[in-house]
Amino acid sequence: MNTNTQLSDSALISLYIAGKESAFEQLVNRHKNKVYTTIYLIVKDSYTAEDLLQDAFIKAIHTMKSGRYNEEGKFSSWICRIAHNLAIDHFRKEKRSPMITLEDGSNVFNNMSFSEDSAESLQIKEDTHARLRELIQTLPQTQREVLMMRHYAEMSFQEIADATGVSINTALGRMRYALINLRKKMLNNNIAYDKNLYSE
Template sequence: MAKLQLPDAILVDKYISGDENCLAILVKRHQSKIYGYIYSKVLDRDVTEDIFQDTFYKVIYTLKQKKYYNEEGKFLSWVLRIASNLIIDKFRSDKKMPLNRDTDDFSVFSKITDSSRNIENILIKEQVNIDLKVLIEKLPHDQKEVVMMRYFLEMSFKEIADLTGVSVNTTLGRMRYAMTNLRKLIEKNNIYLPS
């Protein structure tokens, strides 16, 4: 029973030293927060389950490697950062699929009947999204991370700051630099952004 009361950092150390039960305690201690965080971003129970499991596969792998783990006193923040990266990866792969497939379930041409939008607007919007994703990939990692979390995962600046382990001011600064850099890249690449 005494093990259940131990702080996260000690449980992590004990797990790294070979006590497998310590990870089970950590998972049980934080699973509702981690699961809830993932679900709040993806809004799908099956996807949440997958990402939750993948998160702990990555946690286990990283802790077993010992040299790659740098907790800085915040196990939960570290795990949420891993989950956030997996959510971003999932979002990227899901968002690419509709742009590359033309099936009965999803067809650009099925949108023609929508009187509020025409095919030209759809194609322009898709091309702009493709162009922006390419440009975002060219940003430095910390700026790209903030843009992805803010605009694609719709996270608040405070949530981003907590997950990345920096202050809100640093997060805002990274976003400002990212927007400046994106504007420069848009001009340099002659990308048209409809208003």
């Protein structure tokens, strides 16, 4: 039986440090997709992203188990920042040019439920999300960075401003342009943008 379902990240970390492995499992499952996406959008390769995901969480394990975890910030921001740094380091070491990997889409939505959708609408969603990931890569670096930090790493705009050395208004402006540009690119590329497809 699992009793940790509704616990905060902070509570789960305390339980984990006290030796409860199931608390860590909750923590990993809660944040794995955002951490993985943060990495994937930089390295653009599923296998590399999974390797770096493991490295990021292993770093987190060592930090927490050695009592060096600083509880001041949010866990999600912290783990995504570790992941972001590892992905950037990897990218620099590999000295690869940005490359967009085509996806077969078979595992993209493996933990999401679209059981009520038709096969056709599922395929449209899948294609749209894959194309969206490609379009994110085409954004100017400053816009892409803010978008990833806010949307996937869940950093606040003030945290992003501090981390990138700009004012909060600049961070907000970059996010605004990132979203506007993405929307324009989607429309220009005739990518499905049907509100009915995404309604709850």
